[in-house]
Amino acid sequence: MEGASAKWERAMNVRIIEEIIATRRLYYYDEANQKKSISVIVGKPQPAKDSQEFQCPFQLIGIGSQDTQTARGHDSIQALQSALRLVATNLNHLNEQLGQRLIWDGGEKGDLGFP
Numbered sequence: 001m002e003g004a005s006a007k008w009e010r011a012m013n014v015r016i017i018e019e020i021i022a023t024r025r026l027y028y029y030d031e032a033n034q035k036k037s038i039s040v041i042v043g044k045p046q047p048a049k050d051s052q053e054f055q056c057p058f059q060l061i062g063i064g065s066q067d068t069q070t071a072r073g074h075d076s077i078q079a080l081q082s083a084l085r086l087v088a089t090n091l092n093h094l095n096e097q098l099g100q101r102l103i104w105d106g107g108e109k110g111d112l113g114f115p
Contacts, residue, residue: 010080017057018104020042023040024039024043025105026040027103028101028102029032038060038061039061040091041060042056042080043056044056045083053079054074054076055071056082058070058083082113090113095112
């Protein structure tokens with residue numbers, strides 16, 4: 001019998017990030033002025049199974065596509081840097097859609113804390 005978490009994972013088309021190395025919490029206020037939380041999760045870079053590259057999983061939870069995405073690089077540092085750049089790109093795009101309402105407590109207004 002399939003467990004509830006397996007059903008949820010399949011329904012959401014999400015891969016579980018096995019080893020999380022970094023997280024960040026952001027939030028925004030929706031049209032009803034309800035505070036909505038967004039989590040950024042970055043996994044540990046690992047050697048890719050299908051090549052000599054490395055891959056680094058990341059996920060945005062609470063907004064947009066919540067699918068686990070993968071950045072790649074020649075080594076683990078490049079894969080991690082690629083993941084952080086892709087997170088920044090996704091957050092900036094979502095922030096534009098939200099009318100610049102994403103907030104990170106660690107930065108100035110409009111600063112999401114990513115390069």
